Amino acid sequence: MELLDKLTILADAAKYDAACTSSGARRGHVEGMIGSTSSSIAGCCHTFSADGRCVTLLKVLLSNDCVYDCKYCVNRRSNDVRRTSFTPKELAELTIGFYRRNYIEGLFLSSAVLGSPDRTTELMIRTLSLLRGEYRFNGYIHAKAIPGASPELVYQLGLLADRLSVNIELPSEASLKSLAPNKTKRAILAPMRQIRYGVAESKAELVKYRSAPRFAPAGQSTQLIVGASGESDRHILNLTESLYGQYRLKRVFYSAYVPVVENALLPSLDTKPPLLREHRLYQADWLLRFYGFRACELLDEAQPDFDPRLDPKCCWALRHPEFFPVEVNRADYETLLRVPGVGVVSAKRILVARRTGPLHADDLRKLGVVMKRAQYFLTCSGQLATPLRLSYAGVMANLMAIERAALPAAQFEQLSLFDRVG
């Protein structure tokens, strides 16, 4: 098969994986090697695909020839698709060729289960060794650990990669059982635990010896599929929180399920991917990581799913009138962050700018505060930013109108769908 065909098949099979960042590893240039990862701190987008997603890495499968039969997956054994695999040399050359031309920041290597988890992992190790060794590649590598692979092999993989990840995909054991019969929660969590301790150990060693082997220096991430099975947003967000806490994950990605197969257990083929729901989960994830929110503050038993019409932060604010209005000239950083329309950057700017004197509504706009949202929740030296005090319903309606205008067309369609339902 021609390389162009292989690339088409193996990129197509990998495209549903949302994790495509290159953040967290800093490694400068090395004499005689190709590339560095120093721009990867913030993650570097090399292009955006037609769906608007950032493309950082050459994201491909090593092989799509799977022995497993996960029901939601295009590569499952029972599906009738063309099968192929890269040779280690083909993939190494492709990576180098793309990297030198500044198309990519590195390689994202995943694979279907070719024969067995161990055999697949061995092949991945061979590919990455060739790329790091003979082809002297010093750029970013993100490798997928295959659930069920033996710990020694996962360890070797982690020495070659900057980031290792295991996709949980289905957010509960029950869904796993019904939709991914060859996988178990244990087979997924075991490598995650191994990676967590491997990374910590390697860091501790590095403090002692500079030449200690580096195990996945950029940590691990995972992906959850949203909308293939019946879990609530609350269930997913609680899982996320424990993954950040217990497993020290760097990122959790969410992937709106795109129906690829007709199956009684799955949403029908004409179901639109729940993009708006995915968007809300990413917003909430952001609030957990940078805004000091806890999952239980955002959702609870009474409200297990996000309101599609408003972002999670506005929702929280509307449910907590006792917290507002916040006085910009006195509030601390954590409090400012809770105000809709105030972000990490503008909150920090407020702290600096108010040292020279009290701030007014006009200043806030220049400091980057989105006053359209923030006006209802702030006072400047005791004065409300909007002179008239609106009712709860009024504020809600205004915020929803702003939100509606900000959403992309596809998500807007989904919103009008909600409107009709109720």
Next chain:
Amino acid sequence: MAWREIIYQYDGSFDGLLSCIYESYTQKERPTAIVCDGDAEPCFFEVRTVATVRAHAERVSRSLRRLSPDVIPLLRRVHLTCLPNKEMAIYRFVAKLYREGPRYLTRLSDDAYQPLLRAVHQLSTEVEHLRGFLRFSVFDGMLGAEIEPKNRVLPLLRGHFCDRCYNETFFIYDRTHREALLYANGVSRIVPLESFEIAAPDAEEADYRRLWKRFYDTIAIPERENPKRRMSNMPKRYWGTMTEFQEESAEAPPAAEEARRFRGSGGRLGRGGGRLDHAATV
């Protein structure tokens, strides 16, 4: 300060601009405008050419550093932006800073300060974009790229690409500002280069472009298509120099000819030892 209608003309360098500020304070006059050599339009005002004097620039620079170590780096960046009348914007900012002292630096929303911050923010965004969106082609083992930025980004892209392409030989041509960043063997230079035409791809280069285009087209999920989001993440003005948006050329004439023409024009990228030598450097 006396109000005389006077226009300063300078050589466009940052030190030149600082020399203008020095001139203004020693002559006790406030310029109406500060323009680059050759940009002054005939008018009734007096036009004075202010020479770039290293010692004068250093005096101004030292006085500003005493107020805060962040000022000079900020102003250097502003000077690279496409802010209209950036020289006078810098002048007004400096005048206010001298008058009010370091406290002025916290007044982020002041009219003489905020536009500078905004311009620098846009500059940083463009630099960040181009780190990713810039596309090299391989000619004869050497990397070459063209960009069309709004701001003068080459000085800020320099560190990144010299690190990333440490063991390569490369050039980046800025069409807007007609200058090129050249790099070989650990040495880099930014040189003015009036015109430049990039070589046509050879067979291997054409193959890689085709592979990349195919990857780009394949990686999108059709059910999630979202032109608005793509456009806001990657404005159209970058597309002109990105491989994935170019029509494939039917034929692929040899690249070497054009690449060599580059070596013979602006700067020479010597083959033996990859030596760089140019008259003007930035």
